[in-house]
Amino acid sequence: MSNYTIEELQDKSNKWRTKDGQEVIIYCVHKNGQGYPLHGAVKSQEDNEWNTESWELSGDYLVGASGCGLDLVKVNPYEDFKVDEPVMVWDEKCPDVPRHFSHEKGGKAYCFADGQTSHTTDRTLVWRNCVKVADYENN
Incomplete structure (x- = not known):
């Protein structure tokens, strides 16, 4: 290790x-x-x-x-996230924004662009911070 x-x-x-x-x-x-x-x-x-x-x-x-x-x-913090699951994302340039989870790659979360889902786009963006909506609301 x-x-x-x-x-x-x-x-x-x-x-x-x-x-x-x-x-x-x-x-x-x-x-x-x-x-x-x-x-x-x-x-x-x-x-x-x-x-x-x-x-x-x-x-x-x-x-x-x-x-x-x-x-x-x-x-892996995203191992139990599902495609199209509602999430909250943010980074240093953008405050909290609702999105839908797409996939994880290299420990980073990718979400569908502009609040869309896999049914409406294949365009994704990487986010520094991503949590499930339920976890976001509990904090």
Whole structure:
């Protein structure tokens, strides 16, 4: 595995899970990066309980040994978005705008232009920030 950046690990908008699919919350990152500088909790699939764990900056659960089921994996933030799903998008040049999701490429969200859907256009634009309307309304 490659090292994650400290900024990436501290960014609360990033979601994580273990290689074997368990939900992870990272709650502390030691900036010296020695030993096991990542501390978090893993939600057990067996009993739904949260268990504390630690990782290397690489995301490895065990020092120098990748391939463990508890290794960290960054979740693609758009993996559960559906084509034409209503979303809110924004960036530094444009305030919050309603759009419809098209696809993800390279970790970036593409939405149909001008509020249209896949039924009315194939033109898409990339956006820096994209969230589901339901998640936007809850924040």
